[in-house]
Amino acid sequence: MIVVAALALVIAAAALVLAVVGLRRTAPGKRPTADALPEDVHGLRQEVAALKAEAVDALRHLSVVRYDAFGDVGGHLSWSVALLDDAGHGVVLTSIHGRSEARTYAKSITGWTCEQQLSPEEEEAIAHARP
Structure with a gap:
């Protein structure tokens, strides 16, 4: 269970990093606002936060x-x-x-x-x- 949670955390973090890198490559005048971010980015943020909270009790x-x-x-x-x-x-x-x-x-x-x-x-x- 802990291994699966850690793997999901890594995948979610990698996806979030790719999203941030993509946003940084966008020209400053064309960058979307926080409200205009794709829905999956909001979902990934929530998933990463949930995985971090779950990993607190892991014997790490x-x-x-x-x-x-x-x-x-x-x-x-x-x-x-x-x-x-x-x-x-x-x-x-x-x-x-x-x-x-x-x-x-x-x-x-x-x-x-x-x-x-x-x-x-x-x-x-x-x-x-x-x-």
Whole structure:
């Protein structure tokens, strides 16, 4: 759904850019007024505005931090990933890889902060995801 919305946003934005370029190439005395614009331009503007409003809740900001959780295990097999929307709401997922097991954790993020204590790597992932 998000991919379709993003694709529609790109197509609508491209059409709007083409319309603006066409208007700029028109001689200044012959340029149409805002009332005289083709109906499809008004529709495209409304569609772009709707897509922007819909995309606000999309998990668009992400960052991955890889690291060695333990001194005796190498290869940066542990990781933390932050998946957040524009307001900083989302989740941070962490997988800690040890010699004999791996554990995975999920922590809810609200407004770029978490009620639970975050590891330095989780904080780094959130910081890198923040625009």
